[in-house]
């Protein structure tokens with residue numbers, strides 16, 4: 001028998017979350033962002049549940065090739081563009097839309113031979129200082145791209161660092177506005193902007209984390225009114241139980257010491273499954289309809305929870321680490337991270353079930 005841990009991917013909730021996203025995006029088209037193998041959910045298994053999207057945005061060329069081989073014929077956007085000149089052969093063969101953020105990429109496109117002109121996204125660095133042309137170089141880059149016979153269309157693109165904040169898109173939006181005219185489509189909104197900044201929607205939005213039912217801000221209460229649903233449940237079982245006296249400690253480093261007698265349970269889930277090792281005592285875990293607290297250090301394969309307040313609890317009981325009953329954001333927040341990181345970090349050794 002395998003260890004009693006598994007992840008369940010709720011495919012119908014992708015379709016639901018896409019319809020919630022659609023409601024917010026209004027008339028704008030949606031790039032469903034599936035980088036990092038669909039935020040840890042597996043592109044191969046989940047893309048069909050999102051196939052009413054207008055396009056898929058990914059990062060790695062092999063993700064794009066997989067989508068084409070799976071039968072997706074719609075638009076595919078390379079969010080970080082191509083990484084070397086040679087990649088343009090793949091862009092051409094698989095009809096990919098590529099973002100362009102650096103001078104060398106302008107030269108590469110100009111010098112390439114395509115079977116048909118390609119669509120490009122010209123990226124502006126509007127203040128995040130990660131990728132993109134600086135505002136003083138942007139107009140020239142856009143002009144150069146649109147004059148190339150190798151290029152069929154240019155879309156204006158930038159990215160927001162603070163779209164979870166009320167005024168977080170103001171400055172970057174201000175910085176791209178001078179370049180927006182009716183000649184070019186515009187695509188600047190990520191999930192946070194899709195939900196909270198309708199003025200940034202323009203022609204296309206790029207929504208990622210909300211399709212996976214988590215909050216762009218990392219806080220579940222910020223999306224509690226949006227009817228977004230969890231797409232990943234991580235669950236396991238209780239494999240051991242103990243009564244401990246006051247003064248007894250739990251786990252590596254004896255990081256938790258009981259101040260009163262306690263009933264505790266050992267769960268078959270640890271950091272080698274993708275559970276955050278830095279989750280502190282008090283991190284919520286779902287058991288038999290209630291929240292229990294994590295106690296002490298998370299081990300490689302196990303963690304311990306407080307079941308003192310649980311009436312009926314026994315070995316074999318199912319435990320939810322995050323998912324349908326316990327928002328991944330709440331677990332992430334307790335552990336000082338964001339839902340994005342937890343879902344992407346689901347470990348290979350965890351068996352995954354895809355539920356229709």
Ligand SMILES: *Cc1c(COP(=O)(O)O)cnc(C)c1O
Pocket residue numbers: 033035079159189190191192206207208209210216
């Ligand atoms: C990851 C990413 C997105 C999606 O971000 P979410 O916060 O998950 O919506 C959009 N655009 C770019 C360029 C990205 O890298």
